[in-house]
Amino acid sequence: MPHNLKQHYSAVVVGGGQAGLSASHYLKKHGIDHVVFEKKTVAHKWKDERWDAFCLVTPNWQCQLPDHPYDGDDPHGFMVKDEILGYVDRFIKKVDAPVLEHTTVNSVERLPSGGFRVESSAGTVTTDSVVLCTSLYARPAIPRAAERLADDIVQMHTVDYRNPSQLPDGAVVVVGSGQSGAQIAEDLHLAGRKVHMVTGNAPRCARFYRGRDVVDWLADVGQYDITVEHDGMTKKKHDTNHYLTGRDGGRDLDLRKFALEGMKLYGRMEGVSSGKMLFAPNLKANLDNADRVYNGINALIDKHIAANNIDAPPASVYAPLWEPTSEPAELDLAVENVTSVIWATGFTPDWSYVGLPIFDGTGYPVQRRGVTGIDGVYVLGLPWLWTWGSGRFLAVGKDAEHVVGHLTDYLGSTNERPFKQAATGR
Known part of the structure; x- marks a missing residue:
């Protein structure tokens, strides 16, 4: 890792997670001098922002970081936290990226003469290209209603x-039924805690269907190769992930089953007032929509099996195990002895350091497979950057290879590269 900054680099990578490390891997392969700025520590989200019982939701074979495929003996299993950290640590050592940790990037700006200036807490450099790898998960998103909870209630984000x-x-109240919320609610439920689950619009997916992991079926169907440019896929980048789990070998997460076992379910949280959480009357709709997606995915698999005359166990359709008899409008926290609230309410991105016109009206970078409209500016690691696996171990490496290939061609072909003579190795 570098101790001193050079004045100029051919490329600067912002973010030292799996996307930034993948970019560095390919930049090194192409002999492009670069530095990686990381605000905290390399891959810190895997190390510092996961609960003890965390495990992969997708099977191990989908771990396909560049030149670092899953190297264990259980490709259809689900690595637990320590195993994931081991896999990531081996990748970190293999890449040996030129990272400056504990270094905050304060601004990225285009220079009038061309190229870019990157100002960081470690100093300011110029560069011919920038790869932004800071994801959409920069800041925990907690609703303002949290401020109205009593001081003696413990609050934390996932x-x-x-x-x-x-x-x-x-x-415990768990607000949010996406992957993290559903898995944490199960973790608490299995520990015998009384859980109140506030649902949202998250879909769900079967773990196993017709004799195989659903992920294996979907890979055969080609779902992981569909790009964001296919019809109806452009909004996918804003979708909530399906909830299921790889815990204990993998299983469905069925909120209706939890309800039968004593978990209390509610519709979307609308606010907090006078010691009560208030909810929209959409619990049934949330559950029904999640099940509709569940059955729709299975129906897609049924179609694939029929079309290819595959011998498999018979098809089935999920039927609700439980139905809400009412739509709870409120939860009195004191009466129900609620002492903790877990906010499973997602994240917000932080692009405040990027002084470049690359964003749409929603604040999402305008790009095509990581290539923005500004020459020399790239983004990596976003959900549905190109395919379903773009923000994950499965395909972040493929996207990084594409981006660095484009970046390499750009550096080698442009006659207007302002620092071409100063850059080493080019």
Whole structure:
């Protein structure tokens, strides 16, 4: 890792997670001098923002970081936290990226004469190209309603949750039913805690269907190769992930089953007032929509099996195990002895350091497979940057290879590259 900054680099990578490391891997392969700025530590989200029982949701074979495929003996299993960290640490050592940790990038700006200036807490450099790898998960998103909760209620975002013993005795409200929320609610439920689950619009997916992991079927169907440019896919980058789990060998997460076992379910949270959480009357709709996606995915698999005359166990359709008899409008936190709230409400991006006109009206970078409309500016690691796996171990490497290939061609072909003579190795 470098101790001193050079004045100029051919490329600057912002972010030292799996996307930034993948970019560095290919930049090194192409002999392009570069530096990686990381605000905290390399791959810190895997190390510092996961709960103790965390495990992969997708099978291990989908771990396909560049030149670093899954190297264990259980490709159809689901690595637990320590195994994931081992896999990531081996990748970190293999890449040996030129990273400056604990270095905040304060601004990225285009120079009038061409090229870019990158100002960081470690100093300012110029560069011919920039790869932005800071993802959409920069800041935990917690609704303002959290400010209205009583001071004696422990509140934390999913990034800070580790295990049930971390929380005081009493009931727990989990707000948000995406992957993290559903898995943490199960973690608490299995520990015997009283859980109140506030649902949202997250879809769900079967773990196993017709004799195989659903992910294996979907790979055969070609779902992981569909790009964001296919009809109807452009909005996918804003979708909530399907909830299911790889825990204990993998299983469905069915909120209706949890309800039968004593978990209390609610519609979307609309606010907090006078010690009560208030909810929209959409619990049934949320559950029905999640099941509709579940059955729709299975129907896609049925179609594939029929079309290819595959011998497989018979098809089935999920039927609700439980139906809400009412739509709870409120939850009195004191009456229900709620002592903790887990905010599984996602994240917001932080592009404030980027002083370049590359964003659309929603604040999402305008790009095509990581290539923006400004020559020399790239983004990596975003959900549905190109395919379903773009933000994950499965395809972030493929996207990085594409981006660095484009970047290499740009550096080699442009006659207007302002620092061409100063850049080493070009």
